[in-house]
Amino acid sequence: MRKVIAIILGKIAKQVLKRRDGGSAYPGALAKKICPDILEVLIRPKLIVAVTATNGKTSTATIITNMLSQNGYTVGFNSSGTNTDNGVITLLIDSCNLKGQVVKDALVLEVDERHTKEVFKHLQPDYLIIGNITRDQAPRNGHLDVVMTAMKQALNDNMHLIVNGDDPLINKLTLNHKGKITYYGVSKNEASYVKARVTNLDIAYCPKCHARLEFKYFHYSNTGDYLCPNGDFKRPKIDYEATKINYRYKHFYINDQIKLPMQNDILFHIYNTMAAFTLSQLIGLKPEDVIASLKNLSFSIIRFEKLKLDNRPCTVLSCKNETPNSYDQSLLYIKRHREKKTVVMGFNRVCSRYTWSDLGWLWDADFEVLKDSNIDKIVCVGKFAYDVATRLIYAGINTDDIIICQTLDQAIKIIRKKTKGPIYAALNFDIVRQFATEVKEVTL
Amino acid sequence: MKIVIAHLYYDLMNLYGESGNVKALKKYLEEQGVKVTIKFLSLNDTMDFATYDFVYIGAGSENNRLLVLKDLKRYQKDIKRFIDENKFILATGNAHEIFGQYIIDLNHKKHKALSIFDYYAKDVDFRIVDEVYFETPLVKKPLIGFQNQASILRDNPHPLFTVIMGVGSYPNSKTEGFRYHNFYGTYITGPLLIRNPHFTKYLVKTILKNKYPDYKYKNINKNIEETAYRNFTKHLLSIKQ
Numbered sequence: 001m002r003k004v005i006a007i008i009l010g011k012i013a014k015q016v017l018k019r020r021d022g023g024s025a026y027p028g029a030l031a032k033k034i035c036p037d038i039l040e041v042l043i044r045p046k047l048i049v050a051v052t053a054t055n056g057k058t059s060t061a062t063i064i065t066n067m068l069s070q071n072g073y074t075v076g077f078n079s080s081g082t083n084t085d086n087g088v089i090t091l092l093i094d095s096c097n098l099k100g101q102v103v104k105d106a107l108v109l110e111v112d113e114r115h116t117k118e119v120f121k122h123l124q125p126d127y128l129i130i131g132n133i134t135r136d137q138a139p140r141n142g143h144l145d146v147v148m149t150a151m152k153q154a155l156n157d158n159m160h161l162i163v164n165g166d167d168p169l170i171n172k173l174t175l176n177h178k179g180k181i182t183y184y185g186v187s188k189n190e191a192s193y194v195k196a197r198v199t200n201l202d203i204a205y206c207p208k209c210h211a212r213l214e215f216k217y218f219h220y221s222n223t224g225d226y227l228c229p230n231g232d233f234k235r236p237k238i239d240y241e242a243t244k245i246n247y248r249y250k251h252f253y254i255n256d257q258i259k260l261p262m263q264n265d266i267l268f269h270i271y272n273t274m275a276a277f278t279l280s281q282l283i284g285l286k287p288e289d290v291i292a293s294l295k296n297l298s299f300s301i302i303r304f305e306k307l308k309l310d311n312r313p314c315t316v317l318s319c320k321n322e323t324p325n326s327y328d329q330s331l332l333y334i335k336r337h338r339e340k341k342t343v344v345m346g347f348n349r350v351c352s353r354y355t356w357s358d359l360g361w362l363w364d365a366d367f368e369v370l371k372d373s374n375i376d377k378i379v380c381v382g383k384f385a386y387d388v389a390t391r392l393i394y395a396g397i398n399t400d401d402i403i404i405c406q407t408l409d410q411a412i413k414i415i416r417k418k419t420k421g422p423i424y425a426a427l428n429f430d431i432v433r434q435f436a437t438e439v440k441e442v443t444l
Numbered sequence: 445m446k447i448v449i450a451h452l453y454y455d456l457m458n459l460y461g462e463s464g465n466v467k468a469l470k471k472y473l474e475e476q477g478v479k480v481t482i483k484f485l486s487l488n489d490t491m492d493f494a495t496y497d498f499v500y501i502g503a504g505s506e507n508n509r510l511l512v513l514k515d516l517k518r519y520q521k522d523i524k525r526f527i528d529e530n531k532f533i534l535a536t537g538n539a540h541e542i543f544g545q546y547i548i549d550l551n552h553k554k555h556k557a558l559s560i561f562d563y564y565a566k567d568v569d570f571r572i573v574d575e576v577y578f579e580t581p582l583v584k585k586p587l588i589g590f591q592n593q594a595s596i597l598r599d600n601p602h603p604l605f606t607v608i609m610g611v612g613s614y615p616n617s618k619t620e621g622f623r624y625h626n627f628y629g630t631y632i633t634g635p636l637l638i639r640n641p642h643f644t645k646y647l648v649k650t651i652l653k654n655k656y657p658d659y660k661y662k663n664i665n666k667n668i669e670e671t672a673y674r675n676f677t678k679h680l681l682s683i684k685q
Binding site for chain 1: 460
């Protein structure tokens with residue numbers, strides 16, 4: 001009875017909220033209050049896929065949802081960024097009938113790394129995709145040991161893990177996993193590099209014997225091909241590897257055999273696509289059907305947008321403050337495009353989740369990449385523009401090439417008047433949309 | 445003029461952008477015309493304290509801190525001499541715990557520390573996270589920064605700071621940090637020498653006067669860093685109200 005009441009009230013709450021603003025985990029919180037074991041008493045669909053990662057959860061889950069839908073599945077997905085346990089309950093309540101039976105063929109759950117433990121205790125996925133683990137939101141997470149300990153408690157041997165084999169921290173996390181693991185990865189390509197760019201890798205030592213890890217190459221941060229000199233730990237054999245990556249013509253191959261299209265030329269998008277492709281092969285989809293669904297991918301990737309500002313190409317790269325890797329990817333993307341260019345960086349809030357303004361992460365991100373990226377000017381914008389400018393000076397950027405402004409309005413005026421070349425805007429989530437909107441307005 | 449900086453356990457004690465501190469020190473010293481060498485050293489590396497002028501260690505996970513303590517015990521006597529000879533150590537975040545009497549972990553196990561100073565540290569089952577606004581008589585303006593730790597420091601005879609905002613050495617403490625001769629320890633994490641140009645200037649003057657008594661400080665334009673400091677101070681005071 002409690003179950004039915006929880007479902008009904010949850011569904012009503014969801015409808016009411018949908019009319020107001022959409023994404024909220026409140027219906028789930030309400031249902032859990034009425035029926036604390038709600039996750040256990042609902043009847044599961046035949047396929048549950050969970051996605052967790054520091055970066056790219058939403059993109060990966062969206063690609064998977066799209067792929068499954070186009071291959072005949074009905075799919076429920078907590079797509080509004082509600083990736084905590086209450087968010088997952090909200091999704092289930094929305095996807096079930098009054099008997100508590102989930103009426104979709106599949107559920108795709110995007111789950112915050114530290115909430116995996118809570119969610120999986122009650123609702124275990126058939127497949128768990130782990131995309132990457134890296135330092136993120138230190139005031140909330142403390143450090144990676146805290147995150148990894150929580151994630152370790154979430155795993156059990158009945159889950160089939162689909163993991164990024166290039167990330168040594170995921171390998172460390174899954175060392176004792178006795179269940180199935182399928183690895184995906186990215187092969188060495190034109191953007192890989194051999195010498196570590198930073199001294200503060202998230203993992204520098206073998207988790208078994210504490211010998212210093214050796215890297216054959218890096219894709220970014222500590223992601224790449226690594227091994228322990230004593231043979232205790234290494235990049236696993238990759239089951240599905242992205243090879244022959246061609247950023248220019250936007251395609252790559254799986255194990256040199258199956259050609260896949262790319263919506264854009266971002267490395268991270270390849271990783272997300274590889275996660276989805278690997279899943280597709282484990283659940284028996286045909287490669288050609290998967291490729292068709294990837295071509296029809298209709299979502300706009302939140303991280304990335306190509307605009308024009310006065311006939312100059314303007315690439316908008318959303319970055320996540322407090323996640324140095326998110327900046328590193330944008331910076332390496334900027335470097336890969338060799339023409340003389342203008343870069344815009346900044347934010348008004350360090351984090352939307354809390355009022356603290358911790359700025360340490362600025363020194364963990366590899367802004368040094370910009371030093372040899374053929375830059376005309378870098379425009380620093382927002383409340384912390386002087387902190388960003390300080391970081392850039394230390395990264396080796398000439399003070400004369402740095403322009404500081406307080407508002408986006410001012411920044412766009414200055415970009416139009418005083419800078420040259422294509423524009424790359426590596427802005428935090430808090431101002432990136434506003435920037436894109438203003439660029440569109442002045443270009444109209 | 446020549447200064448050798450040893451950045452110890454750079455690859456283990458580096459949680460919150462600590463690498464910025466050594467970069468700041470190097471830049472400020474070079475602007476004074478000093479030739480700076482940085483030695484990056486870690487587990488099992490040979491260390492020669494007699495050749496260093498300045499030692500830096502940053503914040504690490506609770507586990508890595510104990511790993512580092514174990515490794516550093518090889519040089520307990522050298523470190524003690526280094527401090528007695530008025531040479532410089534800056535230990536930020538939980539790194540300064542290593543120099544005390546012992547560290548008690550969450551399982552109540554007591555790990556004997558370097559036992560150079562009287563304080564001891566204890567791990568707690570919550571994290572202490574806060575903005576920092578700390579005063580010290582060494583410089584005119586307070587220091588800004590952040591603290592993020594799962595341990596506390598007790599029995600501290602020589603605090604470095606008075607707490608204006610922030611948690612301090614333990615919940616509701618009025619003081620924070622530790623100073624003895626030229627040893628500076630603090631729970632402030634991350635790039636404090638970047639964010640507090642006035643304190644870095646003080647350190648650089650003290651380091652150089654100590655080694656080269658005739659040295660005169662050259663004024664360098666730090667407008668961008670100083671504006672960042674001023675803006676942040678304003679921001680801090682506005683959220684306090």
